[in-house]
Amino acid sequence: MKIPPTNTLIPFFSLLFSGPVLSALVGFGLNPYNIFCASACHWSLLSSPLSCSASIDTPVFIGWAITSNECKANDTAFLTTLAWCLHTKCNQENGYRVSELENFWETQATRDMANFKDKIRFPKPPPKWTYSEALAYVFENGPPNRTMKAGEVLNFTSIVPEKSYVAQMNTAFGVTREQVLGATYGIIILVTGFALPILCTWLYHLPFSSSFVSFLSPRITYPSSWGTYSVRPLPYLIGNAPTVGQAIYIAVFFALNIILMSINYHPFQPHLYYKSESDEIKAYIFYRTGIAAYAILPLLILFSSRNNFLLLWLTNWSHATYLLLHRWVARVFVLHALVHSFLALPLFLPQPAVVSSGYWAWGAVATVLCVVILAASVLPIRRWSYEIFLASHIVLSVIMMVGLWYHVVLWVGVDTWGYETWIYAACAVWFVDRAARAGKVLKQGVRKGRVRELGNGYVRVDVPGVRFGGDGPGLHVYCHFPMLSLWRPWENHPFSVVPTSMWVVKGEQGGKDGRTSGDSSPSASKESGKGVEVEVVDVEKQHGGLGKVSGNMGITLLIKKGSGMTTHLKATEGLWTLLDGPYRNASTTEIRRCDRLLLIGGGIGITSLLPWIASHPNVKLYWSVKESAKCLVEEVERVLVGVEKEVRIGKRLHIVDLLAQEVETGYKRIGVVVSGPGGLCDDVRAAVVAAERKGGTEFELDVDAYSW
Known part of the structure; x- marks a missing residue:
């Protein structure tokens, strides 16, 4: 019997795995029983004690005798019996060359096959004869005509019992076949999943x-x-x-x-x-x-x-x-x-x-x-x-x-x-x-972040000197603040990245506290109502916007304090900060190719939406926040100068209506990026699915939510 035919899959898998990996898997370069008939002959002899066995009455593995490798290497009866079995069971008619049998003889004839770890725990002394020499000795003294019995001391050249040989052959082949199939199916599962x-x-x-x-x-x-x-x-x-x-x-x-x-x-x-x-x-x-x-x-x-x-x-x-x-x-x-x-x-x-x-x-x-x-x-x-x-x-x-x-x-x-x-x-x-x-983390080094309290549990963290803030939208970074919690300095959390330069707008230098003197464009109108403030900017008339960056390189994080590490964030000028990132949430290519880009946010979700403003020529922002988050609106409003937007304070967005309104404008392909509470994200997903199924307008949806 030969190795099972699953080896025909090697050329396919070699395209996906390197040679060393394949060679380390059974059936793909690794096989402890590459000549099954030879292994069956060898196994059939291991239960029989030899004249030089250390003990003939203490089995260690399914009744096999304690026989050292040195004993087998120098025992004439063992070597001649094994050589005769190889000659009768593994001859050229069965597809094996003498060179293959010689190799098996040199590498495995004195190995303890009952112990797979034998090759690393015990020596493998070479037999005193080669396979050809042992077989020649048998022919010189006449072929054996006696079959050894169970438990009998093997002190003569014997014929291996057929029943024992078949059982050993089935075991070697059956177990190896299953191991090869297991390795093959394991590769299929791994490759398919990948x-x-x-x-x-x-x-x-x-x-x-x-x-x-x-x-x-x-x-x-x-x-x-x-x-x-x-x-x-x-x-x-x-x-x-x-x-x-x-x-x-x-x-x-x-x-x-x-x-x-x-x-x-x-x-x-x-x-x-x-x-x-x-x-x-x-x-x-x-x-x-x-x-x-x-x-x-x-x-x-x-x-x-x-x-x-x-x-x-x-x-x-x-x-x-x-x-x-x-x-x-x-x-x-x-x-x-x-x-x-x-x-x-x-x-x-x-x-x-x-x-x-x-x-x-x-x-x-x-x-x-x-x-x-x-x-x-x-x-x-x-x-x-x-x-x-x-x-x-x-x-x-x-x-x-x-x-x-x-x-x-x-x-x-x-x-x-x-x-x-x-x-x-x-x-x-x-x-x-x-x-x-x-x-x-090492590339960015230890940074000194500036923390500013915005109120009601919201803080702004500016980390100067970081250069990946301009790598486009959809980025987040894992922040370590090791000095916040000394007993678990490894703790880190993901935060969306906003380039600090976005806070630099035209006329900002004229404000007393760093804000622009005019956060709304002349074309803006405000509608006020109970618990709601909606600012609608006509994109056709807007002007102003982001000014030229004046060397303010770095990133800004807007954070709502939670129950973990962020609880300890307080106003400071020198917070030790380690940055693991940046990481991209998802591909932004298809979103950027859309005719129209809608940014839909809830609360602190505005952080991941802000970088999108400068990434597309036709953007509209819909942002809903609670009354308690009004401080967040005041902090972000300078970035939104000249941006077409609807900002609702204390009132939810009507997702279905706003999507219908955008579809009516005639855009063929609309990108939607949503970030915020789970309910908002799921509502937007459902509304986009319903709108696209109606036909006429294609949508690209990106849900940016840290749901893990």
């Missing part, structure tokens, strides 16, 4: 795809899969509903995993380990789900990474989308781990030596931790204390990875079945992300 976002994005850029995209957007891309819930949590805080498009990805990923875990099983009886076909199939499911869990690890960590350079660059999917998918991929990972663990119980609990082993204990630790991590990641806990969730999430994940490592290393060592390769890949993704974070 490639689907890229393929979906590329569909949007195919020639003549505009009508196709227009059809998909209001039906798949934008609408929620559960009513109008998306940013808002579902009832009873059971989580956030994915969009229809995200739900399709999740369904495809789940279906792929279930299908690949359910097909292509084949029992090989008699089997050395499993006495019935049902037990053998259970064992193969046990193997495959374990491999699949390991294979998902790199994707799981990649989706949670801030510095997911490749996917964020190649796709138009947002970081928030990848975080949502990270949680669903984690559920698939836990599902594989649980199936793997539950199937292991009936298979191995009857074996005290296995249950008391280190690899069993570490496997149990990893399984328990992955369930704990998933349970501790539910939305109520994240909302209760995101900082505690995040710290525990990282610590428990690291311990779980250690458990996964020892689970396989203490079982089969390294470079045997390739399980550790998946851990290497996952750790590489994690370290690249962490190194990139550290590099961004």
Whole structure:
């Protein structure tokens, strides 16, 4: 028998993985039993004690005798019996050359096949004869005509019992076949999970795809899969509903995993380990789900990474989308781990030596931790204390990875079945992300931020000298304020970035306190009513606007104090600030290509909308704030000089009406950027979907909400 035909997939996967990665996976360059008949011959002899065995009555592995490698290397009966079995079972008629048998002889004939870690823990002395010399000795003394019996001391050249050989052959081939299939399906799952976002994005850029995209957007891309819930949590805080498009990805990923875990099983009886076909199939499911869990690890960590350079660059999917998918991929990972663990119980609990082993204990630790991590990641806990969730999430994940490592290393060592390769890949993704974070912080260095109280829990933080403020809209940065909380200086939060230069407008230098003398254009009119102030600026008559920047480089953060780190923000001139960023929320290319850009904000959401003002020639801002946030309006109004806008204080926006009004103007393609409370974001999403389904106007929607 040869390696299973899944190796025909190597050319395809070699396009996606480097050679070293492939060579470290079983069936793709790594195979402990590359000659199954030779391994079966070898295994058939290991249960028989030799004349030089240290003990003939103390089995260590399914009744195998304690026989040192040195003993086998110098025992004539062992070498001649093995040589004769190789000659009769692995001859040229079966497709094996003498050179292949010689290589097996030199590398594995004296290896303890009962212990996969033999190659790193025990020496491998070469046999005293080569395969050809041992076979020549057999022919000189006459071919064997006697078959050894179970438990009999092997002190003569023997014929290997056929029943034992077949069982060993089935075991070697069956287990290896399942390991190769597991590695193959693991690669398929990993590649599919990684490639689907890229393929979906590329569909949007195919020639003549505009009508196709227009059809998909209001039906798949934008609408929620559960009513109008998306940013808002579902009832009873059971989580956030994915969009229809995200739900399709999740369904495809789940279906792929279930299908690949359910097909292509084949029992090989008699089997050395499993006495019935049902037990053998259970064992193969046990193997495959374990491999699949390991294979998902790199994707799981990649989706949670801030510095997911490749996917964020190649796709138009947002970081928030990848975080949502990270949680669903984690559920698939836990599902594989649980199936793997539950199937292991009936298979191995009857074996005290296995249950008391280190690899069993570490496997149990990893399984328990992955369930704990998933349970501790539910939305109520994240909302209760995101900082505690995040710290525990990282610590428990690291311990779980250690458990996964020892689970396989203490079982089969390294470079045997390739399980550790998946851990290497996952750790590489994690370290690249962490190194990139550290590099961004070091690049910016320690900054001295100026904090100014605006009132009612709102503050403005100016960080001078930062150069990425002019990189366009849709940026956020993770800020560390290490002096705010000395007992947890690692704590950081994401904030939208506004270039400080936007506060420099014409005539600003004439104001006493740095404000412009005229924040409204001459064409502006104000409508006042109870609890509402609406300022409507005619874009055709507007003038003024942003003046020439006079060296005010830096970024400004508008922050509403919360229950965590930001609680301690107070007016100061020298707040130590570390910046990890910038990061782009999502691609801005399609939004910028629209005929009209609508900015819809609620409260502090104005922060992420301000940079869009200078990025498009035809912008209108709709902004609603509570009465308590009037101080925020007063702070931002100087930036909005000459901008077409409606600012409502103490009153909500009528999303459906304002979209209908914009559609009536005749624009063919309207971009909508919304940032604010979850209810506002979901209302805008639903209104855009309804408006686009009516036809006539295309919409590009960007929801900028930190829902994680």
